[in-house]
Amino acid sequence: MICEELLATVRRANRVVVFTGAGVSAESGVPTFRDAQTGLWAKFDPTELATPDAFHRDPALVWGWYEWRRAAVLRAQPNRAHRAIAAMARHVPTLTVITQNIDDLHERGGSREVVHLHGRLERPYCNQCGEVRTLAPPVAGVTGEGRRMNPPTCTRCDGRVRPGVVWFGESLPEREWFAAKKAASECQVFFCVGTSSLVYPPASLPRIAGEAGAATIQVNPSPTEMDGEVTWDILGAAGSVMPEILKRAWDANL
Numbered sequence: 001m002i003c004e005e006l007l008a009t010v011r012r013a014n015r016v017v018v019f020t021g022a023g024v025s026a027e028s029g030v031p032t033f034r035d036a037q038t039g040l041w042a043k044f045d046p047t048e049l050a051t052p053d054a055f056h057r058d059p060a061l062v063w064g065w066y067e068w069r070r071a072a073v074l075r076a077q078p079n080r081a082h083r084a085i086a087a088m089a090r091h092v093p094t095l096t097v098i099t100q101n102i103d104d105l106h107e108r109g110g111s112r113e114v115v116h117l118h119g120r121l122e123r124p125y126c127n128q129c130g131e132v133r134t135l136a137p138p139v140a141g142v143t144g145e146g147r148r149m150n151p152p153t154c155t156r157c158d159g160r161v162r163p164g165v166v167w168f169g170e171s172l173p174e175r176e177w178f179a180a181k182k183a184a185s186e187c188q189v190f191f192c193v194g195t196s197s198l199v200y201p202p203a204s205l206p207r208i209a210g211e212a213g214a215a216t217i218q219v220n221p222s223p224t225e226m227d228g229e230v231t232w233d234i235l236g237a238a239g240s241v242m243p244e245i246l247k248r249a250w251d252a253n254l
Contacts, residue, residue, distance in 0.1 A: 002241070006232050007249045009215045013188040016092045018085050019180075019205055020099045020106070020238075021195025023220060027239045028076040028105055031069070050167050055127075059160060063151040066163040070121045071138040073103040081193065081238035082109030083254050084246045091250045096183040100195060100202055102165045115179050117172055117202050119165035124151075128159025172201065184209040192218045194238045197225040206230065 010016070022032040046065075048054060055062045086109050089095040097106050098115040104122055106114045125132045131154055152161045166172060180202070184190060190209035197203045206226055210216045216230040219241045227233055234241050246252050 002234060002244060002248060003232070006215075006217065007245070010189055010217075010245065010249050013092060013215075015094045015096075015183075015187040016088070016189045016191070017096045017098060017183050017187040017205075017209065017214075018088070018191040018193060019184075019195065019202075020081075020085075020097065020101060020193045021197075022101060023194025023196075024079075024081050024099075024238050025073075025076070025101045025103055025105055026194070027081060027237060028079045030073055030076050030101075030103055030105070047168060050165070051169055052167055053169075055162060055167075059162075060148040060150050063163070064147055064149040066121065066165070067138050067149055070135075073105070073121055074137065076103070076105065078105045078109030079239045080254060081242045082106055082111070084242035085193075086110030087246055087252060087254060088242075088250075091246075091252065096179075096187070098180045098183065098202075098205065100199065115176050115183070117166070117176055117180060119163075119173070121164065123164035124161050125164055126154035126157060126159045127162040129154060129157045131156045132164070133161045177201070180205060181208060184214075185212045187212075187214050190214045190216045192216065192220075192226060192230065193242065194220060195224070196220075 026032050049062055049065050082105050085097060089111065096115065097111045098117065099106055100118050102118050102121050104120060123132055124135060133152065153159065154161055184205045185208055187209055190206055192206045206216050217232045217234065218224065218226050218230040219234045219236065219238055221235065221237050243254055
């Protein structure tokens with residue numbers, strides 16, 4: 001339930017953080033790790049493909065899977081949650097978007113200066129020298145059934161280019177994690193949207209905000225680990241709840 005006290009708190013805030021997870025992208029049709037895989041990928045556990053060891057053992061398999069995911073992301077469009085979050089920034093002096101999602105749907109939805117904790121599909125880089133590589137659109141055959149693909153080589157050092165994401169067992173990018181913690185510790189309102197709050201250290205951000213005195217608002221269609229810890233818990237889809245908050249807090253429509 002969106003109460004008047006919540007709306008008044010959001011309106012008064014000078015600094016707001018919106019922290020998003022896979023549920024927000026899922027509303028645009030982007031498959032999550034929990035979704036059933038299709039075609040070639042139905043035989044594999046996604047959590048076993050998203051590791052440095054998997055890429056070392058079979059780079060063509062891992063690169064092909066990530067190209068399949070990139071194709072799905074490029075077909076997806078920003079949803080009402082992405083657009084509402086971007087619109088909120090026009091009514092708040094400082095609004096920081098922190099996301100665990102590896103797509104660019106927040107940027108395509110109008111948000112600026114998004115903090116990507118888990119990297120970005122569109123920013124692969126050389127596993128050897130770190131050079132960022134610009135990719136062409138996924139080739140025919142990657143969508144749908146998917147297939148193995150050899151990763152490209154670096155134009156600077158001939159090293160192997162890897163997906164620009166944070167894999168299981170890897171640390172979060174230092175600059176992004178510092179920015180996320182700083183924003184959480186300085187905000188007056190912290191939204192936690194579409195995330196199960198299971199993956200650490202990102203799942204610690206709502207607690208960092210709450211311990212610093214911020215009002216914390218969870219928006220999720222199902223219960224999470226944060227139930228009972230946040231100031232307000234709103235059960236619902238991000239694409240419905242965030243536009244409603246935008247409308248009722250500032251009388252603004254998408």
